[in-house]
Amino acid sequence: MSPAGALALKLVLTPVLVGAASLAGRRWGPAVGGWVIGIPFTSAPVAFFLALDPGPRFAQEAALGIMAGAISQAGFCLGYAWAAQRVGWASSLLAASTAFAAATLFLAKIVLPALASFVVVIVAIVVTLFLMPGRPNPTAGRIDYPGWDLPARMVVATAFVVVLTSAAPVLGPRLAGLLAPFPLYGSVLAAFAHRIEGREPAVGVVRGLLLGLFAFASFFLALALLLPAGIGVAFAVAVVAASSVQAASLVAGRRFGLA
Secondary structure: OOHHHHHHHHHHHHHHHHHHHHHHHHHHOHHHHHHHOOOOOOHHHHHHHHHHOOOHHHHHHHHHHHHHHHHHHHHHHHHHHHHOOOOOHHHHHHHHHHHHHHHHHHHOOOOOOHHHHHHHHHHHHHHHHHHOOOOOOOOOOOOOOOOOHHHHHHHHHHHHHHHHHHHHHHHOHHHHHHHOOOOHHHHHHHHHHHHHOOHHHHHHHHHHHHHHHHHHHHHHHHHHHHHHHOHHHHHHHHHHHHHHHHHHHHHHHHHOOOO
16 A cells, blocks of 8 residues: 555545544443554554555564553553543643553563463453443443544544554564554543543443453464464465454453453
């Protein structure tokens, strides 16, 4: 795909996905909105483009980094949730981003085999879910959103995606992979939920995002294992694996009182 085509895809896909996740959150609650954005909407295209150029081996290494980056996302969620108990959305977002950066710097120095890394990621997500403050609150009153809310979410998220993905190719596969999972959509949805509705809906967003990370990790495990065998096969298996886990994660989260 040409640079112009890739940019056009970002400019079209990002606002559509953020808008859909925002509407899902309004219809079914913030946890569902966060769960939707746990799907690797930005990381999966990054891995796909890397598999095309510079190639599957490069993309395989990047996929390992992206999968490990789920731990950084978990740190982001935990940092935001606990900061939100005391401060507003801007300070909470800063605390969450700092947690993500610290975890990324740590993970950049540690490279594990795919299966071992997957196990560590899953354990980290489960532990983080139990360390989240408070309990899920599925009940919520009707919120009268201002007219600028949804367009603003789309603009902010699109700007984040364009800036981050433009810088990624110069960083190398491991670091680019670790940075690719930065929760752009989660940042936008949590911050706007915090600003408009308060801290509990914002925590609901990041709690839902945590549940979505099980499917996220499964997707990139499949890529890390299968990319050398072929791009089409690897992505087909990854999509099936992630879809199955994504469907099960919300059901299990609700059953065990985690969402």
